[in-house]
Amino acid sequence: MLNAIIHSFPIKLLLVHVKHNQFLLFYWAILFATVDGRFGKALGLPFLFLDPIYLGKVGFWGFLIIGVALAGFSMAFNITSYILDGFRFPFLGTLPKPFSHYCLNNGLIPLAFLAFYIHRVITFQLNVELYENTRIIFGLLGLLSGYVLMLSFLFLYFTRTNRDIQKVLSSKAVRIAKNPAKNYNAFEKLRRLKKKKVKVLYYFSLNLKIHSTRRYERYYDRIAILGIFKQNQRNAIVVEMLLLVVLIGLGVFQTSPLFQIPAASSAILLMTMIVMATGALSYWLRSWVVTTVIGLFILANILTSEFNLGYEYPAYGLDYSGPKxxxxxxxxxxxxxxxxxxxxxxxxxxxxxxxxxxxxxxxxxxxxxxxxxxxxxxxxxxxxxxxxxxxxxxxxxxxxxxxxxxxxxxxxxxxxxxxxxxxxxxxxxxxxxxxxxxxxxxxxxxxxxxxxxxxxxxxxxxxxxxxxxxxxxxxxxxxxxxxxxxxxxxxxxxxxxxxxxxxxxxxxxxxxxxxxxxxxxxxxxxxxxxxxxxxxxxxxxxxxxxxxxxxxxxxxxxxxxxxxxxxxxxxxxxxxxxxxxxxxxxxxxxxxxxxxxxxxxxxxxxxxxxxxxxxxxxxxxxxxxxxNEALGPVESKNFLERALSPIRSAYQSWxxxxxxxxxxxxxxxxxxxxxxxxxxxxxxxxxxxxxxxxxxxxxxxxxxxxxxxxxxxxxxxxxxxxxxxxxxxxx
Structure with missing residues (x-):
């Protein structure tokens, strides 16, 4: 049983994230630390999540918007990791609705955070804000409603647009693609895929049952499987671009209070865009991503310095025209x-x-x-x-x-x-x-x-x-x-x-x-x-x-x-x-x-x-x-706290x-x-x-x-x- 657990798809995905996708885990760590009050408490950041205000009130609609944003971030996490790591699991290409299977088995972290978030909201609003039970329940209903609605919409899109193995095999394009002379690059990718694949014995199916990965082991055309991943990845990138367009489009209506969403949801949306951008760059640039980002940063630094680019925020009322x-x-x-x-x-x-x-x-x-x-x-x-x-x-x-x-x-x-x-x-x-x-x-x-x-x-x-x-x-x-x-x-x-x-x-x-x-x-x-x-x-x-x-x-x-x-x-x-x-x-x-x-x-x-x-x-x-604040006891410090202590002490003593x-x-x-x-x-x-x-x-x-x-x-x-x-x- 221990061997089955270790080689199950959810656990293997978690290990792949730890090994290859530390930047994705970093954003989840920020969310966990913020909601727990360990990050940004002095600035009130945890309260933006635990007590969100929308249209001047804390209640159903504010939590619903956070639920939508959180579901979007969870889906961005799934999409990005699928684009980057889906190829490591060839058996996935033999399943119907491969992306949906991937999201289900990749749900350990998103679901753990959702449960932890609900627990912290209940604790805070019950013991600190002293809200009535009905008010807390309505808030949580809003959170779950927004979460489910957003996931349902996105999964509906992928269900309608993603193709499974049967559709790919029956397409004329795949039959033409079987000519080895024209598909050297495809075979080369398959060769690399075989070297990097991760051993998985069991996975959760969409009916929430455990199945062996050998269940669908047939002699499918491996190029067709590769086509499944490429087509699913293109669809995922389309969703990322659509989300980006929607976010920019919101700027047209920002003057309306209806579109001034809770600050916590804005923060989640910002992290969602960062995750999507990072994933897209990693997919397109592969091993060159770090070098490219550093190069772009240096180029932007030079351009802004040499040509004085960038927006300077004015003092309203002053005349900025003419000589300075x-x-x-x-x-x-x-x-x-x-x-x-x-x-x-x-x-x-x-x-x-x-x-x-x-x-x-x-x-x-x-x-x-x-x-x-x-x-x-x-x-x-x-x-x-x-x-x-x-x-x-x-x-x-x-x-x-x-x-x-x-x-x-x-x-x-x-x-x-x-x-x-x-x-x-x-x-x-x-x-x-x-x-x-x-x-x-x-x-x-x-x-x-x-x-x-x-x-x-x-x-x-x-x-x-x-x-x-x-x-x-x-x-x-x-x-x-x-x-x-x-x-x-x-x-x-x-x-x-x-x-x-x-x-x-x-x-x-x-x-x-x-x-x-x-x-x-x-x-x-x-x-x-x-x-x-x-x-x-x-x-x-x-x-x-x-x-x-x-x-x-x-x-x-x-x-x-x-x-x-x-x-x-x-x-x-x-x-x-x-x-x-x-x-x-x-x-x-x-x-x-x-x-x-x-x-x-x-x-x-x-x-x-x-x-x-x-x-x-x-x-x-x-x-x-x-x-005349009383001096507290000297607390033990870890390595990081000791390293930052001189800067922190100078700031606190100012x-x-x-x-x-x-x-x-x-x-x-x-x-x-x-x-x-x-x-x-x-x-x-x-x-x-x-x-x-x-x-x-x-x-x-x-x-x-x-x-x-x-x-x-x-x-x-x-x-x-x-x-x-x-x-x-x-x-």
Whole structure:
């Protein structure tokens, strides 16, 4: 029996994959690791599979689409391995419906994954999301329905188009092919096939019974068997091409929410295309595939470098036509000249006077809000903290706030809250938390798959300029839709309101990757941010509006400015400005993830006015992490973990390095301000289990949202809220 099992078709296929098709097993390993939570948990990747959202809900239709995508990936796995390895099993060509037999016996890995996936979905939704049993059952019915429907469609195609041995033998083409003089190549292939064939004794038939491979051992024409494989392989490649056309065709309808499929299914489709492309190249190029791929990579590298090929993602609203703006050290120093700094200082002094007059107090309290990055997690946390702070201040938070700084998701949340205040919306309404918590990942990943990888056919207009639609636009458009049109303005729309003190000023400070300086984006002149503590000019940043003069900087879309500050690698694209040389913009969190530095630079520059005209300055910092995280035990590491440890440790410590430097800067500033400056810090943390923190993503599960919202009730945050309420009651 052991011999029969070892030489059974399913086991032999599995061994062939291990020996010849490691790249196919690699994609399955990624799926297993992701669903199990061992890969991408910090980024929320497992939740995209375990709790898929479609049309704003988790349920039957979202799982059905994932089932369709998963069946397509399973079939791509079968097709690719059949194309590459079907010839190793000559007995297969003597069976009716050889491809169907191959898929059935090749189902160990796909079926194992499907069972494992169902188990993880049930466990997650039952124990973590706490869904009702009926809701879980409907989701699983959707998954299985999509899986079965897709497989049925594909098998129907192969059943109707693939020929078995009887049809091939009866065809005129095969009778002509029996002439050895004309078929030297065919006989040569048969000779190689005989050397590479794999010994198989038993297989599963389509009626799910076990049969011996000798059952169909007759003296069939071996060239006819070869013809079976060639014809089946051509059919499989046709299916691959059709799937590719369908995927590209979806791009035509990507604006419709119906076609914005769950992010997990988009990821599966991407892997499906990679598997199909790899299989096709391997089939056509055989042993030359690795050499050819390396050669194509080198050629593409040379062409993109020499001819400057490739798409550069623009900042919407800017004018990219005509001569580019010079970007050099001389230009940067000129933008930070004493004259430019003095002019911007005078402008902001007038803003401060206007703000003071709006408060109606002789010496008002000045609040500065600094928020941290962290994707949607930070955006929701920021809005929730500001909501509670505004409540204890009896609705005076935004009135007392003069400046908002920060990075990434936190700045998006703060900007949203500021817009709500500006439009006199109910700041305590729970619906605003629902709006900022709506997912953004489905259209983003779908656009990456359909639009950015293949082609960018559609266009849109912004600031009088025309741009191609890509995933950056999809991110901004869906964020605007989620927030009911909030933030969808040019930056110039905020200029008057900020200047008159009607709303707090907000500074966006992403990083210029070329030289590490900040790109300071504001509707106001901000050259004063280059003023050092001793009054000297230091070129630590660049005034965006001054640099882009002549490229209509005031038309920059505010959503684009916020996205520039929240450039998550590979998810949201890196923006390139129309300068010479081109400068690229990265996430503000690389330079200062907490916005503290910019807020303290402002305090130092305007210290004299602040001391004379305000009762105190409150620096309200909103972090999406625990500031003083407890040190855990040193865990044992395997060889790979030890090899990656230096890089991983440097990356993980960067957040702590910024925190320490910010604290040092704060203490130096406080030394010159005395008790006039104090700091209140809110921290998103989970006192029960730090590992259960919400993921760093643009899509949150319901349990993650509740985790974030409940963090305000943690003891340390309640103490900060109480201290703030006491401070505002004294005024």
């Amino acid at each position: 703006t010079e970007y050099s050290l001389e230009v940067v120093e000129d933008l930070a000249s004493p004259e430019a700094i003095d002019k911007s200082k005078a402008h902001w002094i007038q803003m401060l006077e206007n703000w003071k007059a709006k408060t109606g107090e002789v010496k008002p309290r000045m609040t500065l809000i600094a928020v941290s990055g962290g994707g949607q997690r930070s955006a929701l946390w920021t809005v929730n903290v500001l909501k509670h702070a505004d409540s204890v201040s009896k609705g005076n938070l935004m009135k007392e706030t003069f400046l908002i700084t920060g990075a990434s998701g936190g700045l998006i949340g703060a900007a949203f809250f500021r817009d709500l205040y500006w439009e006199k919306r109910d700041l305590q309404s729970e619906e605003h938390l629902d709006e900022i918590g709506q997912e953004l990942l489905n259209p983003l990943i779908f656009s990456l798959l359909i639009n950015d990888i293949f082609y960018k056919a559609k266009h849109f207009e912004s600031g009088g300029q025309v741009y191609k639609r890509e995933r950056g636009y999809e991110f901004e458009s869906n964020l605007s839709n989620n927030l009911e049109g909030q933030l969808d303005r040019p930056i110039s729309a905020y200029q008057k309101a900020e200047f008159n003190g009607e709303i707090p000023a907000l500074l966006v400070s992403p990083l210029i990757t070329n030289d590490g300086r900040k790109l300071n984006i504001s509707p106001q002149p901000v050259a004063f941010l280059n003023l050092g503590p001793n009054g000297e000019s230091i070129t630590q940043g660049v005034d965006f509006r001054a640099l882009m003069k002549g490229k209509q900087p005031d038309s920059l879309r505010f959503l684009t400015a916020l996205r520039m500050s929240a450039t998550f690698p590979y998810v949201t694209p890196t923006i390139t400005l129309p300068t010479d040389p081109p400068i690229q913009i990265a996430d503000a969190g690389i330079s200062d993830n907490y916005g503290v530095v910019d807020a303290l630079v402002f305090v130092n520059v305007f210290k004299e006015w602040i001391l004379e005209n305000t009762s105190e300055v409150v620096l309200l910092t909103i972090r999406d992490s625990d500031k 957040d702590k390095v910024q925190t320490i430097k910010n604290d040092q800067f704060f203490e130096l500033t406080k030394a010159g301000m005395g008790n006039h400056l104090r700091r209140l810090e809110f921290e998103y943390t989970n006192a029960d289990d730090a590992s259960d923190r919400a993921s760093l993503s643009w899509r949150l599960t319901e349990i993650e949202k509740q985790n974030i919202l409940n963090a305000i009730h943690q003891k340390k945050n309640q103490k900060v809220l109480y201290r703030y309420s006491k401070a505002v009651s004294i005024q």
